[in-house]
Amino acid sequence: AAGVIQSPRHLIKEKRETATLKCYPIPRHDTVYWYQQGPGQDPQFLISFYEKMQSDKGSIPDRFSAQQFSDYHSELNMSSLELGDSALYFCASSTRTSHGGGRTDTQYFGPGTRLTVL
Amino acid sequence: AQSVAQPEDQVNVAEGNPLTVKCTYSVSGNPYLFWYVQYPNRGLQFLLKYITGDNLVKGSYGFEAEFNKSQTSFHLKKPSALVSDSALYFCAVNDYKLSFGAGTTVTVRA
Numbered sequence: 001a002a003g004v005i006q007s008p009r010h011l012i013k014e015k016r017e018t019a020t021l022k023c024y025p026i027p028r029h030d031t032v033y034w035y036q037q038g039p040g041q042d043p044q045f046l047i048s049f050y051e052k053m054q055s056d057k058g059s060i061p062d063r064f065s066a067q068q069f070s071d072y073h074s075e076l077n078m079s080s081l082e083l084g085d086s087a088l089y090f091c092a093s094s095t096r097t098s099h100g101g102g103r104t105d106t107q108y109f110g111p112g113t114r115l116t117v118l
Numbered sequence: 119a120q121s122v123a124q125p126e127d128q129v130n131v132a133e134g135n136p137l138t139v140k141c142t143y144s145v146s147g148n149p150y151l152f153w154y155v156q157y158p159n160r161g162l163q164f165l166l167k168y169i170t171g172d173n174l175v176k177g178s179y180g181f182e183a184e185f186n187k188s189q190t191s192f193h194l195k196k197p198s199a200l201v202s203d204s205a206l207y208f209c210a211v212n213d214y215k216l217s218f219g220a221g222t223t224v225t226v227r228a
Contacts, residue, residue, distance in 0.1 A: 004161075033215065042208060042218035043162070056214050090161060092216075103150045103212045104169045109161040 002026055004110035006091050012116045013081050021076040021113045025093030031055070032074040033107055034066060037088040049074060050096060081117045088112045120145045120211045122192075124219035131226055137199040139222045141192045141209030150212040151192045153183055155205045156221075162208065168192060179203075199226045 005024040013019050025032050031050045035043040045058035049068035060066075063081075068074045078085060092107040122143045131137050143149050150169055154162040166177025173185045183194045192209060204226045210216040 035216075042221050043216070045215040045217070048215060058215060092162075102214050104167075105212075106152070106164055106167060107212075107216060108164060109154075111161045114159075 004091055004093050004108055006089075006110040006113050008113060009111065010114050010116075012118065014118055015081055015083065017081050017117075019078045019081060019115060021078070021089055021091075021115070023074045023076070023091030023093075023110060025072050025074070025091075026095075026108055029093035029095045029108075030072065031094045031096055031102065031105070032068055032072070033092040033094075034060075034074070034076050035090040035092065035109075037090060037112075039087070043090060046076070050102070055102075078115075083117050086115060086117045088114050120149075120213040120217055122151070122209045122211050122217065122219045124207075124209055124222045126222050127220070128223045128225065131199050131224070133201050133226050133228050134198050137194075137196040137203065137224065137226070139194040139207045139209075139224060141194065141219060143190050143192060143209075143211055145190075145211055149185075149192075151183075151185065152210045152212060152216065153177065153181070153192075153194050154208045154210060154218075156208065157205045165194070167212075199224075201226050201228050 033048040034046040037043040046060040048056045052068045066076045090112045092109045094105040094107045152167045153165040168185045176182045209219040
């Protein structure tokens with residue numbers, strides 16, 4: 001079965017540089033989520049999109065922005081990178097069901113992008 | 119705010135023995151609870167979820183979880199653990215986004 005695709009898998013940047021992470025959801029999934037997992041930590045929600053509109057926002061720095069495109073893929077843009085941005089960034093996708101309005105939907109995760117800021 | 123807690127950082131069991139990973143929740147309204155497993159340098163894999171109905175939920179790879187409303191718990195269980203079950207396990211609550219517990223590292227020794 002098709003899974004969530006993330007690219008690149010690894011990324012090394014210098015401080016103050018920019019980075020763009022890409023996510024391709026499972027076909028026919030309409031919702032995309034971004035999470036950040038620091039070393040030894042649990043994943044933290046950043047932002048989500050439903051049908052190409054931002055649906056929820058978590059602890060995402062103002063230096064970060066994201067969008068979902070017409071083909072449902074999503075990109076996370078990160079500017080003025082800091083050492084503390086080094087983490088594993090996950091994308092997840094789901095398909096909205098009527099029951100629960102999104103709270104009951106299973107999120108399927110991609111393999112992640114490991115960002116290292118030097 | 120919706121949250122889950124995993125009281126144990128680590129669980130160690132011998133292969134063939136029962137495995138339990140604990141999770142408690144604090145939720146207003148109906149709880150929508152999930153278990154995920156993460157292998158080193160890999161993404162999170164969905165194991166099972168509780169939405170409503172039967173308190174015993176069966177999932178992937180022989181795992182099951184018991185929802186207990188009175189104890190506000192959602193413990194993950196496997197009757198006979200395998201060495202390959204060694205991984206990091208996360209409990210999560212879904213409030214339009216997943217909020218995870220701190221994770222429990224499971225080590226199954228041969």
